[in-house]
Amino acid sequence: MEHLLKENIQLRSSIKERSRFGDIIGKSSAMQEVYELILKASATDAAVAIYGESGTGKELVARAIHDMGDRHDGAFVPVNCGAIPENLLESEFFGHRRGAFTGAQIDKNGLLDLADGGTLLLDEVGELSLSLQVKLLRAIEGGEYIPVGGAKTRKSDFRIISATNKNLQELVNKGLMRDDFFYRLQVIPITLPPLREHKEDIPLLVDHFLRINGNSKKPVIPSKIMEALMNYGWPGNVRELQNVLHRYLTFKRLDLIEMGNPKLASSHNGSTEQFAPEGLNFHATVKSFEKDLILKVLQSNQWHKAKAASMLGLPRRTFFRKLKYLGLT
Missing domain, CATH: 1.10.8.60 (Helicase, Ruva Protein; domain 3)
Incomplete structure (x- = not known):
């Protein structure tokens, strides 16, 4: 941890007028502010919520935070929450046991297993159903979950980063996102400029x-x-x-x-x-x-x-x- 803090201090001292930050390109004042937030976020293990229109580079920012943090040796696992069919979401996140449903012929680890020791990026997090938000919240807070069709609790130590082009507070107001799930994600917000x-x-x-x-x-x-x-x-x-x-x-x-x-x-x-x-x-x-x-x-x-x-x-x-x-x- 100490060597990472030293690296961050060195980076912060040279960040002014920096034209790129990892794979992120830009030397404008707006991008310098983003770089500063990346440095601050990478120095902690807190949840990060990245906001921005489509195409602004949200996954690049998430990856930069992961690469500069303590978990850089662990896996960076991005998942597009809007690309997975609703009936498969729970199995994708938590894995499943053989015979849990039709077609489940073998045990399969989920995304939380893959992200153990690393970072899980919830891209398009606003697409998650309320029922899955409850189960994910439990896993985020306690690191424990039960695979579909399983009876034993499994553990995973992962950092959560979310990304969205929506206003999550509006989703909460409309009843499309749980407020406890929102506040758990919204520890360090970063907004990317168009x-x-x-x-x-x-x-x-x-x-x-x-x-x-x-x-x-x-x-x-x-x-x-x-x-x-x-x-x-x-x-x-x-x-x-x-x-x-x-x-x-x-x-x-x-x-x-x-x-x-x-x-x-x-x-x-x-x-x-x-x-x-x-x-x-x-x-x-x-x-x-x-x-x-x-x-x-x-x-x-x-x-x-x-x-x-x-x-x-x-x-x-x-x-x-x-x-x-x-x-x-």
Whole structure:
């Protein structure tokens, strides 16, 4: 613990004007405040609630807190609470014993077993049912739970971090979240700013994504393209910026879509000379098209995944598998 405190003190002393923090990019004052909160949260074992719009980097912040804390040698276990069918949630969290239900042919450990000694991230925590909140609360407070179909109590020592794009206090007021569960999660709240509130970080983000998505030679962004990026509202935040740049590298065209309305913001608008179809890979192009389509539908539904899946006519499980494959989780 002492060496971690020393590292945190050193980091805090050099954090001013820091342009990145682990995998998080940004040197704006808004991001400096986030870095400071990460440092404070990582120095304790208290529950953290991370708030922010979709695409702001909530999981990156959760992982940074885990990596800098005492539990960094343990597992970091992220779970999307909205992606698991209601009838399987309890089994996923607590595990089950053979014969507990149809299809339970072997004993299976749950997410709490995996997170023992580490951190459990409850992403989209606002999607959890009231009944599961009760059982999770018991496990969070006492570290004890009973697998589905089991008779013996098991123990798990884990840290809890939650993430959401919803107002949890409003869910409590509406009776959709238990107040005791809310207060247990809300020990250290961290709110991430939307990209439109720290646009000065866009050049840094662009440089970062071009480096990781480009070829050996980093592409150069024309000034008109950068101007369009700076003037755009970014409803999908950093995730949307990354996807827009990926499409730009693939199609040599900048498509900015705000609330489902296409707006071409580039003079590189798909002429045959600039499109260079002979340089495209079929599978990469199809994947980019899928990603583009799903991103548009998500944005038009305010990132409500169940509604987006329904609009696309995809089963919910298939839709969530595609989100994971396309890097949209």
